[in-house]
Amino acid sequence: MNKEHYIGIMSGTSLDGVDVILCEIDSNSCKLITSLEYPMPLELKSEILRVIEENCTLESLGEIDHRLGLLFTQAVGALLIRENIDPSGINAIGLHGQTLWHAPEGEYPFTMQLGDPNILAAKTGIPVVADFRRKDVALGGQGAPFAPAFHEFIFSNINSSVSVVNIGGMANITVLGDKLIGYDTGCGNVLLDMWIAEHQGKAYDENGEWASTGVVDYTLLDKMMSDDFFQEPYPKSTGREKFNNVWLQKYLSGHTHNPEDVQRTLLELTAMSISNEVLKFNPDITLLCGGGAKNTFLVERIKVLMPNVEVAISANADQIEAMTFAWLAYKRIHHQKVNLKDVTGASDNAVLGGIYV
Ligand SMILES: Nc1ncnc2c1ncn2[C@@H]1O[C@H](COP(=O)(O)OP(=O)(O)OP(=O)(O)O)[C@@H](O)[C@H]1O
Numbered sequence: 001m002n003k004e005h006y007i008g009i010m011s012g013t014s015l016d017g018v019d020v021i022l023c024e025i026d027s028n029s030c031k032l033i034t035s036l037e038y039p040m041p042l043e044l045k046s047e048i049l050r051v052i053e054e055n056c057t058l059e060s061l062g063e064i065d066h067r068l069g070l071l072f073t074q075a076v077g078a079l080l081i082r083e084n085i086d087p088s089g090i091n092a093i094g095l096h097g098q099t100l101w102h103a104p105e106g107e108y109p110f111t112m113q114l115g116d117p118n119i120l121a122a123k124t125g126i127p128v129v130a131d132f133r134r135k136d137v138a139l140g141g142q143g144a145p146f147a148p149a150f151h152e153f154i155f156s157n158i159n160s161s162v163s164v165v166n167i168g169g170m171a172n173i174t175v176l177g178d179k180l181i182g183y184d185t186g187c188g189n190v191l192l193d194m195w196i197a198e199h200q201g202k203a204y205d206e207n208g209e210w211a212s213t214g215v216v217d218y219t220l221l222d223k224m225m226s227d228d229f230f231q232e233p234y235p236k237s238t239g240r241e242k243f244n245n246v247w248l249q250k251y252l253s254g255h256t257h258n259p260e261d262v263q264r265t266l267l268e269l270t271a272m273s274i275s276n277e278v279l280k281f282n283p284d285i286t287l288l289c290g291g292g293a294k295n296t297f298l299v300e301r302i303k304v305l306m307p308n309v310e311v312a313i314s315a316n317a318d319q320i321e322a323m324t325f326a327w328l329a330y331k332r333i334h335h336q337k338v339n340l341k342d343v344t345g346a347s348d349n350a351v352l353g354g355i356y357v
């Protein structure tokens with residue numbers, strides 16, 4: 001069987017860094033060979049947040065597209081140099097890009113990922129597959145989440161009923177079965193990160209330590225849990241354009257709260273919005289992945305909220321999203337459709353992504 005080598009690049013909604021992985025892929029398997037986390041410069045992170053949350057000009061968008069193209073190129077270069085890899089041995093790079101805005105519903109649906117793939121292809125000499133999501137949106141789909149198709153590929157050999165939950169900035173669930181189910185459950189770490197940054201100047205609440213000093217405000221929790229997004233049926237997907245400071249302030253306004261109680265309540269919101277969805281499918285096992293799987297207090301709360309489900313941290317928990325995009329590049333290079341229509345609501349499965357050489 002022919003083994004091929006693909007690089008996957010993911011920079012998610014947390015804006016914490018760029019995950020770069022190298023995989024060996026064939027029609028039956030995807031083996032992680034090595035990975036690297038390349039830091040997102042703080043100034044670029046602030047500029048991206050400013051454009052998303054405050055003020056956007058065409059010039060700022062164009063410059064961010066270029067700067068991200070350079071950043072992804074540096075990240076790939078760092079991996080190739082560290083591992084002493086010749087670029088000619090890489091079949092292609094799967095580049096997710098940085099989501100700036102995701103609006104799959106409405107009169108003119110769109111999803112926007114930036115980071116010019118031409119720069120990456122030109123500077124590395126490696127073919128790049130990018131722009132994965134817009135074909136799905138063109139077919140009437142949500143354009144997200146895509147990881148469920150990869151979860152199906154790597155986890156369907158498990159002989160129990162399985163669900164997979166990625167806890168990134170946003171959180172998404174996959175339920176494996178005859179019909180593949182997957183959708184975003186809502187916020188993952190994004191509100192927790194935002195609140196601790198504002199009150200303690202930290203990028204994230206390590207192991208939920210600050211949250212654990214507060215108490216859950218159940219009135220606030222109930223109000224937030226009654227938000228439309230949590231009530232809507234799937235297919236559904238979301239992003240920073242919804243779960244952001246404006247969203248939080250809407251629920252906080254009119255009351256005074258201790259900051260640590262808000263953090264504790266936000267952690268409970270993440271745990272509850274995830275576990276409510278998992279429990280709808282009653283799986284034997286739930287595999288957690290993404291950065292939130294390292295938050296020991298969050299994982300503890302998820303376990304408490306679903307005592308009859310075995311909760312485990314998945315293999316390669318930090319790399320699965322980047323592996324997804326390496327595998328999607330493999331699918332594109334081989335002109336294979338991706339099994340996502342039941343997840344995203346697209347009218348058909350499709351060959352996803354454009355090739356940049
Ligand atoms: N030890 C830890 N304790 C608490 N939280 C952690 C820990 N390690 C990572 N995190 C959280 O994980 C986040 C990063 O997760 P991840 O990289 O999976 O997100 P992402 O890929 O950017 O998001 P998305 O999946 O929505 O695109 C950090 O911002 C932080 O909130």
Ligand SMILES: CC(=O)N[C@H]1[C@@H]2OC[C@@H](O2)[C@@H](O)[C@@H]1O[C@H](C)C(=O)O
Pocket residue numbers: 012013099102111143144145146147148166168169170171172184237238239321324
């Ligand atoms: C539009 C977008 O970038 N969505 C991300 C985000 O981060 C988690 C969740 O929201 C998921 O829908 C998706 O990412 C993963 C990689 C996915 O497509 O499965």
